């Protein structure tokens with residue numbers, strides 16, 4: 001089961017997805033609200049925090065989660081603040097009851113990852129693409145519009161034949177028609193480059 005702990009929160013935060021099951025994981029920590037209480041509405045403990053990238057709106061709740069649950073974090077680059085353990089490009093990561101493939105997808109930020117599970121039919125795409133054919137901004141530090149287009153192309157190729165029905169984005173609603181939605185984001189990102 002996947003629950004967005006940031007739903008209804010008006011503070012500046014990313015979506016923080018609680019994935020329950022064999023390994024209960026929070027995908028992104030969020031910022032500027034009491035995510036610990038939000039997690040505790042659903043589960044007593046957390047096994048891991050997995051980060052799509054380390055922008056402040058995705059990681060600022062990490063210290064509170066560490067203190068409450070004694071939990072460690074996984075992300076692309078353990079040299080970054082708030083990242084304890086590395087997830088390499090192509091690695092398999094268990095979220096809830098399913099294995100997800102990690103894809104390194106820079107462009108919005110150098111350490112950006114997306115996670116896709118054929119078994120679950122679900123993906124987490126962080127700030128790479130959003131619903132409505134939108135895509136991650138590249139005007140911040142480490143932003144690279146060309147790399148972003150290549151990363152969306154990689155996501156588009158990975159979705160081909162994967163049977164993924166839902167992509168959970170770092171902001172806004174989920175993408176319910178991933179093939180069409182990512183294709184629209186790709187067109188828009190190419191146009192903006």
Ligand SMILES: [Zn+2]
Pocket residue numbers: 053055108109127
């Ligand atoms: Zn971001």
